[in-house]
Amino acid sequence: MQSYDYLIVGGGMVADAAARGIRELDESGTIGILSADVDEPYTRPALTKKLWTDPDFTWDQVPLGTADDTGAEIRLRTLVTAIDRDGRAVEDEAGERIGYRRLLLATGSRPHEIDAPDSDRVLFFRSADDYRRLRELAAAGGRIVVVGGGYIGAELAAALVQNDVAVDLVFPSAVLGDGTFPLELAERYQDLFRAAGVRLVAERRVAEVVEGASPDDALEILLDDGSRLRGDAIVLGLGVSPVTDLAEAAGLTVADGVVVDELLATSDDAIWAAGDIASYPDRLLGRTRVEHVDNAQEMGRAAGRAMAGSGEAYRHTPYFYSQVFGVRWEAVGTLDPDLDTLIVDVGQDESGPRTVVYYRDQTGAPVGVLLWNVAGATDAARLVLAESPTGTADLRGRIS
Template identity: 50%
Template sequence: MQDFRYLILGGGMAADSAARGIRELDADGSIAIISNDVDEPYTRPALSKKLWTDPSFTEDDNYLSTVTDTGAQLWLSTEVTDVDAEAKTLTTSAERFGFEKLLFVTGGTPKTIDLEAGERVVYFRSFDGYRHLREFSGRDLNVAVIGGGFIGTELAAALVQNETKTTLLFDDETLCGSVFPPDLADAFHRLYQDRGVHLVSGTTVPGGRAEGEHVALDYGDGTHEFDAVVVGLGIDPSIDLAEGAGIATDDGITVDASLQTSHPDIYAAGDVAQYPDRILGRQRVEHVDNATHMGAAAGRIMAGSGETYTHTPYFYTNVFDFGYQAVGTVSSELQTVEDWQKPQAEGTVYYLDDDDRVKGVLLVNLDGGLDTARTILAEDWPHSRDDLVNRLPEGD
């Protein structure tokens, strides 16, 4: 059995940030990172953004140099079979590890439909999935993207900008209609149409099957054939090992403000962690800003900082010439107050509950304003339109 002061279970961006957080306070403590990925830690957002749109940014540029920068020992393609919280051990198919502090950054696994992954079917999540999908781009092939959320819309934009005939299938009647107010959703929908993406709205794809050199999808009025299919429907948090160890879970691994689980010396961070946000209440956030900030905080906390996690993360997307940043809950089921400098092109959307309290802020093609957005979200009182118009952008 190999013993480590810090053991990090998972190999994504939160793992990289945690190792760096540890090194801020502990220059010598041994760190092991156990990952079931085939790649060392890398930047995940680039898999659906920059690697498709910036020719100067290569696959090698996307790695994070975690081992070189922190001295952590890294195990790849390694499946953990058991975590014993009492004995402070972790078991893989090949060996056992002992730890003083353990951090779960296990992320999640892609949600699936009745369609088997294979040569022409990609459930998008990893660097390996990016490389797989790249094989079908730039060849004027017909590729279907299933899912109208972050990953689906980003992949559809990436593919169509790389000489790929792209069909985007989603269940909203208008693209992002469940997120944006109607006029903004209409503009976003037209943007994709104008860029050549074939949109199939109001559609749920229950499944399909690979048939030789094509994939048949069942939806709408029958069966439709594509050269390849990529599915981006979000993730389910990877909590099985935590549950097996008797650690409390609830749509993720439950942690306190110090990112500690229900068991002493065991922590969780990133996509898998359900944490008490100081402004928004209990959250589980699947975005890079949370992964990096929370991972770094977890590393420092394990190394003895005594801090709590106080960052309220934002999320963002960039597709074509459209980009936004958001904090809190953005849903068309909430009331909205819109404040446009350029209608549907540059401005702010506020999302309010039935008591007129701001629950989310969307910044469309604006620089700055996130700190002010957080301030507004923390104002626990009813807001009128006059209270909100012209408050953003302001600050950093």
């Protein structure tokens, strides 16, 4: 049985950051990465952003170079199916056992799916492989139906229409983004898509996808009100769920994610968890779980260092962001438009107003900060959450 000093299950950005974190403290310990993906670790946000919109950003810049930089041995197309905690080993779907001294679970998330034909024109978008296939479909022209108004769906609709693809965007809310932004900002956000030529199909969900008799026939998409759309392909961004099955089956503590302490250790002192799956104690937000790239990179590095004996608590409160049509928004904390919101315009640039939104609890204290076209202010947003000012006048002057 092959064994590693550090074994990482999962091959995404967390795995890359963890391997680098290990190497900061341990130059020689063996590192193994077991990935179910077909690609070595890569920068995932590029799949819906820069690869579509920045001609100077090419596929060569997507791989992270994990193996070359850290010496980690990466096994692709390797699905781990069980953890033997007593034997300090994992087992893959082929029945091979791989040993570990210390284990990191970085299994990420899986996309939500609906019943749909098993077709290469129906994509539940998540991976680099999905990106490559969508590129082929986009190059063929025609119309693509994008389903979902969250990060992935909105970014893909924006990416496709900017690459001369006719796009329908189907989403369940009344206004695109109104589950994240206050109505005033959601309408501003939606107008970006309408102005770019995206056909918006609001307050609708997909009931069924029907494939034509031949590969050249359009797909037919039946919506929940009985209406129909036709498209040459359909790409679905319906959110994700953390992949915690492996941890649950191994008897680790799981509650909306794999529960870890401030050192990112699980209920087994030889096993850590990081990234999308980790429920951790955030110093500003309380116990939480974050599915965004900043957390993947920072927590991955912290987990690697902790596995190598750093003894350092994870103290980073992550931010998250999206970028469409030249507008970038960033946020820290909870973005719930049902909360009381304070909207502060702090200027203007070529892409429009620059706005800060504070989301406040019943006491008036901010629990989330949205930065719309406001660059370089995430640390200021964290400070607002840490100090929790309740006065409206005080908040208005905090970020400018």
